[in-house]
Amino acid sequence: MNAAIIIPVYNHEQRIAGVIRQTLALGLPVFVVDDGSTDRTAEIIKAIEGITVLHHCVNQGKGAAILTGFAAAVKKKCDLAITIDGDGQHTPEDAGVLLSAAADGKRCLVVGRRRGMEGGGNVPWTSRFGRKFSNFWVRVSGGPAIEDSQSGFRLYPLPEAMQLGVRARRYQFEVEILVKARQHGIEIIEVPVQVVYQVKGERVSHFRPWVDFCRNSTTFSRLIFARIFRMFRP
Secondary structure (H helix, E strand, O other), X not given: OOEEEEEEEXXXXXXXXXXXHHHHOOOXXXXXXXXXXXXXXXXXXXXXXXXXXXXXXXXXXXXXXXXXXXXXXXXXXXOEEEEOOOXXXXXXXXXXXXXXXXXXXXXXXXEEEEOOOOOOOOOOHHHHXXXXXXXXXXXXXXXXXXXXXXXXXXXXXXXXXXXXXXXXXXXXXXXXXXXXXXXOOOEEEEEEEOOOOOOOOOOOOOOOHHHHHHHHHXXXXXXXXXXXXXXXXX
């Protein structure tokens, strides 16, 4: 397996250096996609050796950043891409768990199911609610029945993932691609991974509950109508 790590990042100056250094320890190619950051993120990642930095002049969304990373990884002859969020919530060494699920050349999409997300600790209510909301509507849209459809710690088969016709370019990309992958017969596997949530006030999240709720609703409505159309198409 020829895998690469893709880290989409937007205004994560507090955590991104640590995330990158932990990721480099895996010994895999690392692509960091700066999605138009306006803080010191660009300056910080530019100073780190051993990574490939890709840059969006303006913020285009997490999905757009992931696709930019996919394209760069394919150019480097990589056939698998592992995505890791830049906010420090993932433990990069868990990438081995994702890779093990795709052993023996299996062309599957592997989702890291974050343990301890059910409640308590430093897990914000928006994350708990958002995950349940997303899990339900992913199934209704024709996607897989999984427990953590919002996890950004994943392994994607390349170039298959780039050919699914996913339209969303922001957070909704990660739920739409699950639906599209299932429609195209790509096996989707969940494996348990660790999650680290910083105490309130330290974690940086760009998820906006009401704005992204509306965007999620629009995406799911589109996917559901498309599913209904396919069901009744002669």
